[in-house]
Amino acid sequence: MAEIDVVLPDGSHKSLPAGSTAGDVAAAIGARLAKDALAARIDGVLSDLAASVPDGAHVGIVTPASDDGREILRHSSAHVMAQAVTRLWPGAKYAIGPAIENGFYYDFELPGGAHFTDEDLARIEATMREIVAEDQPFTRREMSIDDGLAVFADQPFKIEIITKVKEGADDDEDLGEVSAGPIVSVYANSEGFVDLCRGPHVPSTKRLGHFKLMRVAGAYWRGDEKRPQLQRVYGTAWESAAALAAHLHQLEEAEKRDHRRLATELDLLSFPSELGGGLAVWHPRGGIVRKQMEDFSRARHLEGGYEFVVTPHLANARLFETSGHLGFYKDGMYPPMEMDNGTYYMKPMNCPMHCLIFRSRARSYRELPLRLFELGTVYRYERAGTLHGLMRIRGFTQDDSHIYCTEEQLEGEIISLLGFVMDVLRAFGFSEFTANLSTKDPEKYVGSDEIWEKSTDALRGALERFGLEYQIKKGDAAFYGPKIDIDVRDAIGRTWQLSTIQCDFNHPERFDLEYVGADNQRHRPIMLHRALFGSIERFFGVLLEHYAGNLPTWLAPEQVRVLGVRNDHDDYAREVAAHLKETGVRVSVEVANEPLGARIRRAKMEKIPYVLVVGDEDVASGTLGVNARGSNDPSRGVSLGEFTTALHAEILAHGRPDAD
RNA sequence: GCCUGGGUAGCUCAGUCGGUAGAGCAGCGCAUUCGUAAUGCGCAGGUCAAGGGUUCGAAUCCCUUCCCAGGCUCCA
Numbered sequence: 001m002a003e004i005d006v007v008l009p010d011g012s013h014k015s016l017p018a019g020s021t022a023g024d025v026a027a028a029i030g031a032r033l034a035k036d037a038l039a040a041r042i043d044g045v046l047s048d049l050a051a052s053v054p055d056g057a058h059v060g061i062v063t064p065a066s067d068d069g070r071e072i073l074r075h076s077s078a079h080v081m082a083q084a085v086t087r088l089w090p091g092a093k094y095a096i097g098p099a100i101e102n103g104f105y106y107d108f109e110l111p112g113g114a115h116f117t118d119e120d121l122a123r124i125e126a127t128m129r130e131i132v133a134e135d136q137p138f139t140r141r142e143m144s145i146d147d148g149l150a151v152f153a154d155q156p157f158k159i160e161i162i163t164k165v166k167e168g169a170d171d172d173e174d175l176g177e178v179s180a181g182p183i184v185s186v187y188a189n190s191e192g193f194v195d196l197c198r199g200p201h202v203p204s205t206k207r208l209g210h211f212k213l214m215r216v217a218g219a220y221w222r223g224d225e226k227r228p229q230l231q232r233v234y235g236t237a238w239e240s241a242a243a244l245a246a247h248l249h250q251l252e253e254a255e256k257r258d259h260r261r262l263a264t265e266l267d268l269l270s271f272p273s274e275l276g277g278g279l280a281v282w283h284p285r286g287g288i289v290r291k292q293m294e295d296f297s298r299a300r301h302l303e304g305g306y307e308f309v310v311t312p313h314l315a316n317a318r319l320f321e322t323s324g325h326l327g328f329y330k331d332g333m334y335p336p337m338e339m340d341n342g343t344y345y346m347k348p349m350n351c352p353m354h355c356l357i358f359r360s361r362a363r364s365y366r367e368l369p370l371r372l373f374e375l376g377t378v379y380r381y382e383r384a385g386t387l388h389g390l391m392r393i394r395g396f397t398q399d400d401s402h403i404y405c406t407e408e409q410l411e412g413e414i415i416s417l418l419g420f421v422m423d424v425l426r427a428f429g430f431s432e433f434t435a436n437l438s439t440k441d442p443e444k445y446v447g448s449d450e451i452w453e454k455s456t457d458a459l460r461g462a463l464e465r466f467g468l469e470y471q472i473k474k475g476d477a478a479f480y481g482p483k484i485d486i487d488v489r490d491a492i493g494r495t496w497q498l499s500t501i502q503c504d505f506n507h508p509e510r511f512d513l514e515y516v517g518a519d520n521q522r523h524r525p526i527m528l529h530r531a532l533f534g535s536i537e538r539f540f541g542v543l544l545e546h547y548a549g550n551l552p553t554w555l556a557p558e559q560v561r562v563l564g565v566r567n568d569h570d571d572y573a574r575e576v577a578a579h580l581k582e583t584g585v586r587v588s589v590e591v592a593n594e595p596l597g598a599r600i601r602r603a604k605m606e607k608i609p610y611v612l613v614v615g616d617e618d619v620a621s622g623t624l625g626v627n628a629r630g631s632n633d634p635s636r637g638v639s640l641g642e643f644t645t646a647l648h649a650e651i652l653a654h655g656r657p658d659a660d
Numbered sequence: 661g662c663c664u665g666g667g668u669a670g671c672u673c674a675g676u677c678g679g680u681a682g683a684g685c686a687g688c689g690c691a692u693u694c695g696u697a698a699u700g701c702g703c704a705g706g707u708c709a710a711g712g713g714u715u716c717g718a719a720u721c722c723c724u725u726c727c728c729a730g731g732c733u734c735c736a
Contacts, residue, residue, distance in 0.1 A: 223732075
């Protein structure tokens, strides 16, 4: 009998009878693996266990607790969900249902334009569990495109995908749904349900089960808001009950550090509905944190050679016609105010005004790079459905700078900017950065190819010199130039896009900006836009979530609270507080009208970095009981001088690489 | 803007079949004086998001608007 030889991931070889499947390979390796196996990688390609293995193939068995395994579980769960929905709503049309991070979704169109409600989730989930219990095998079939069209005759979304494949107009997304080449593949997991799919899938529905449906949502067919809106159901799926529970637990933890919740609990800011959507008021405790952030930002910009400017919140429409904002972003701007001398708009950007400052007089090459900086408050009419706490807001303040430089200065300026950006972000407790380099959108851009290439090279060179990991986002640049965006990783592993460095060839042109060079000729400067925080509001929100509200001492609204054990210690408590306050510490006293435990608890819930408890012994010897945030082990008998010195050292140390 | 779900005291929430408003925490007052995460008692707190409609009667049913959440789309 003919034998084939397969290579396993560890480099060892196995001989099997010709015609063996990936499942047979798993069985040949071990009974336990065969039981665990979901799918296989054959020569790098994910395949069903039922797929036959060619001679000499490299074969890896995919088990549930792996990235490949989870992806397959999730994708198969999506099929089961579609099957459940078609059982519950006969005639439902199903569109696409991929695996996504942590789970899966599927888009549907229900008969009669019906919509899912939250209650439907439980019904769908129950039906999914029935399908899982039925132990239905997933079986793959390949067929011609025309046969595929016949199979899905009553499924218009599938027909559209197959037709596009037939016409050769398919894209990656379509390929994910079908298969490459002149055939389409379908998976049936029962007589009653067949879906267009490239696969692979788990061998049987009984291999699924650690899933939970999360929510229903509307989603446009093919992501196009001009096309029909479908009903999307999201679910999460995992390899084990424990992994599912861990995921759900993490969601709860993330909810606890939601900046909107913390902002209310810690009395930092609020969004009064009377103001209108997307507009916040900062309360004293939020305001003092913001002031710390702004002071720090200003100090660093001053050191960094920036010049401070101030510009108004609104401007005549002519300015935004010149800048092009009215042409490109009118819908995103607050509507016009008609005045007796013209039409005015709230500013959505600071750049046009900074350009006016540049243009206010003749500029020499000796002044370049000219770095204009402003904490500039802008207003953008974000669409109602897109608002999200501080993360997406209609009135916000950018730590905005525009740098005017020569072409020769560009690279050096970007390199120093990257260092500046990360240095400032580190001071706020972020240490993991990744970057995206967005390149020219060939459909939409201004400026010569040469300058695009040059500036893209300058951005790339700076990233590489920093050893900063980056991804290219092809075609993602603004129309006026390429950009670098910097993402940070937070304490629970989420990434947030914060800083941006953008080249701009458009504004200098539109505002006819010039400088006189050493050659006594007029030249056009290049303009860089950059923001470190992005917006102060958003950055503040990210900080709150990163620290779960436990802001580092230098930022904390209240740094120290002093508690006397009894009323007769209150005077000493006030003395301690007065001493700290004199040295610039934000401190308060809560007098002993309530039990100590209750006052400690309140201070802890307010996430105050240091709670000082003073009693008889402390009054007698000038000491403190120091209860630090996050510790359950207070130190007694610390001298006031010792505490003050350590506190100041901590406050001053932030942002220094050697601090800790 | 679109889809789904919401809006009740400062906060978190209950409120059944349509019969006129409830708790805990926070606040205020009094008592309590306590060594490291909740002392007791009392008081006050509401145009039930806003406006309109149905009804003898609306927090509850219907309509409109505003605001919020989760998605989609968008994000200079």
